[in-house]
Amino acid sequence: MAVATPYSDQTDEQRAITEMVRQFVDEQVIPIAEEHDAEDKFPEAVVEQMKELGLFGVTIPEEYGGMGLDLTTYAMIVEELSRGWISISGIVNTHFIGSYLLMKFGTDEQRQKYLPRMATGEIRAAFSLSEPGLGSDVQAISTRARKDGDDWVINGQKMWVTNGLRSGLVFLLAKSDPDAQPAYKGMTCFICEKEPGKEVNEGPYKGLTIPPKIKKMGYKGVESTELVFEDYRCPAENVLGGEEAGLNKGFGQMMDALEVGRVNVAARGVGIAQRALELALKYSQERRTFGKPIAEHQAIQFKLADMATKVEAARLLTRKAARMKDAGERSDLEAGMAKLFASETGKEVVEEAFRIHGGYGYSKEYEIERLYRDAPLLLIGEGTSEIQRMVIGRTLLKRHKI
Numbered sequence: 543m544a545v546a547t548p549y550s551d552q553t554d555e556q557r558a559i560t561e562m563v564r565q566f567v568d569e570q571v572i573p574i575a576e577e578h579d580a581e582d583k584f585p586e587a588v589v590e591q592m593k594e595l596g597l598f599g600v601t602i603p604e605e606y607g608g609m610g611l612d613l614t615t616y617a618m619i620v621e622e623l624s625r626g627w628i629s630i631s632g633i634v635n636t637h638f639i640g641s642y643l644l645m646k647f648g649t650d651e652q653r654q655k656y657l658p659r660m661a662t663g664e665i666r667a668a669f670s671l672s673e674p675g676l677g678s679d680v681q682a683i684s685t686r687a688r689k690d691g692d693d694w695v696i697n698g699q700k701m702w703v704t705n706g707l708r709s710g711l712v713f714l715l716a717k718s719d720p721d722a723q724p725a726y727k728g729m730t731c732f733i734c735e736k737e738p739g740k741e742v743n744e745g746p747y748k749g750l751t752i753p754p755k756i757k758k759m760g761y762k763g764v765e766s767t768e769l770v771f772e773d774y775r776c777p778a779e780n781v782l783g784g785e786e787a788g789l790n791k792g793f794g795q796m797m798d799a800l801e802v803g804r805v806n807v808a809a810r811g812v813g814i815a816q817r818a819l820e821l822a823l824k825y826s827q828e829r830r831t832f833g834k835p836i837a838e839h840q841a842i843q844f845k846l847a848d849m850a851t852k853v854e855a856a857r858l859l860t861r862k863a864a865r866m867k868d869a870g871e872r873s874d875l876e877a878g879m880a881k882l883f884a885s886e887t888g889k890e891v892v893e894e895a896f897r898i899h900g901g902y903g904y905s906k907e908y909e910i911e912r913l914y915r916d917a918p919l920l921l922i923g924e925g926t927s928e929i930q931r932m933v934i935g936r937t938l939l940k941r942h943k944i
C-alpha cells in the first residue's frame with residue numbers, strides 16, 4: 543500500500559491478491575501477534591488459514607497444485623505478511639526458497655514427490671547453510687556427507703535453521719568432496735526428510751536431532767534451531783537435481799536461491815517499515831505536546847517525510863529486482879541493492895517511529911516495541927548489510943571493468 547501517492551504499479555490480479563492478504567493480516571495476524579510474541583508461541587491457527595488461502599504455493603506451478611504466480615506478486619504478498627508480523631513471513635520464506643530450488647534444479651521425480659504437498663503446506667521446508675562457526679563465509683561449511691552404498695551419510699551441526707523443528711524437509715548444504723579446491727566445488731545440496739515437530743528423529747530419519755529452539759530478542763513464534771546430524775542417511779536420489787547433475791553443484795544452487803531470498807527479505811523490510819510508518823502517522827496525530835498534535839511540529843513532520851520517502855524507494859527497488867528476475871534477467875546487483883536498502887530502511891523507519899512514540903514506544907502496550915525487536919533480523923538474514931555491499935561493489939566493478 544503506497545502511503546505517499548495513489549499511483550499503483552500493480553496489475554488487477556496483483557491488487558486483488560494483495561488486498562485479500564492485507565485484509566487477512568489486519569483481521570487475523572495483527573490481533574494475535576502481541577500475545578504470540580510475548581509467549582514465543584507458534585501461530586498454528588494463522589498457519590492453517592494460510593494453507594487454506596494457498597499461501598504456501600504462491601510460486602509453485604499450477605500443475606503441482608500451486609498458484610503459479612511470479613516473484614513480483616510473491617514479494618507483494620510477503621510485504622503484506624511482514625507488515626502484520628515478520629515471523630509469519632518467516633514461516634513461508636524458507637519454504638519458498640525450498641520450492642524454488644526444486645522448481646529450478648530438481649529432477650522430475652523430486653518435483654512430483656514434493657511440490658504438490660508443499661503447495662498445500664502439508665509439508666513445509668527449511669533451508670540450512672549456517673553452522674555454529676560460520677554464516678557469511680559459506681565456503682567454510684564443515685558438515686560432511688560421505689557416500690555409503692546407495693545413501694549419503696551426513697555428520698555435522700547446523701545453526702540458526704528457521705522452521706528447523708516443524709519443517710518436513712531441509713534443503714541442506716554439505717561438503718561432499720572435502721578435497722575440492724576451491725571448497726565450493728565440493729558441496730552438494732541434499733533434500734533431507736524428517737518428521738515435522740519431532741526432536742529426536744527415528745526410523746528412516748534416524749541420526750537427526752533438533753535441540754530446543756534458540757531464545758531470541760525478536761522474531762518470536764517461528765522457531766530457529768540447531769540441527770545435529772549423526773550418521774543421518776540421505777538416499778542418493780535426494781541429491782538436489784539427482785547425483786549425475788547435482789553432485790558438487792550445491793553451492794551455486796544455494797547462491798542462486800539466495801538471490802530470490804534477498805528479494806524476499808527486501809519485501810519484508812518494506813512491510814515492517816510500512817507498518818511502522820502507519821503507526822507513526824496515527825500516533826503523531828493523537829499525541830499532543832505544547833498545545834498541539836506532535837504531527838504539527840516540523841521536526842516530527844520531517845521525520846514522517848523521510849520515513850515515507852524511504853518506504854516508497856525501498857518498495858520500488860524491491861519490485862524492480864523482482865521484475866528483473868521474473869523477466870529472466872540477471873538481477874544479482876539489483877537484488878543485493880534491494881535487500882541492503884530495504885532492510886536498512888526497515889530498521890531506520892522502525893527506529894524513527896519508535897522515537898515518535900516517546901516513552902510509550904518503550905512500553906509493551908504499543909506495537910512499535912515488537913517491531914523494534916523484530917527489525918534488526920533483516921540486517922542479518924540472507925546476508926548481512928556488509929556482505930550485500932561486498933556483492934554490490936564486486937558486481938558493479940565486474941559490469942564496468944575498464
Ligand SMILES: Cc1cc2nc3c(=O)[nH]c(=O)nc-3n(C[C@H](O)[C@H](O)[C@H](O)COP(=O)(O)OP(=O)(O)OC[C@H]3O[C@@H](n4cnc5c(N)ncnc54)[C@H](O)[C@@H]3O)c2cc1C
Nearest residue numbers: 669670671672676677678702703704922923924925926928
Ligand atoms: C533469526 C535468524 C534466523 C536465521 N535463519 C537462517 C536459516 O534459516 N538458514 C541459515 O542457513 N541461516 C540462517 N540464519 C543465519 C544467518 O544467515 C547468519 O547469521 C548470517 O549469514 C551472518 O552470519 P554470522 O551470524 O555467522 O556472522 P559472521 O559471518 O560471523 O559475521 C559477523 C560480522 O562480520 C561481518 N563480516 C563477515 N565477513 C565479512 C567480510 N568479508 N567483510 C566485512 N564484514 C564481514 C558481518 O557482516 C557481521 O557484521 C539466521 C540467523 C538469524 C539471526
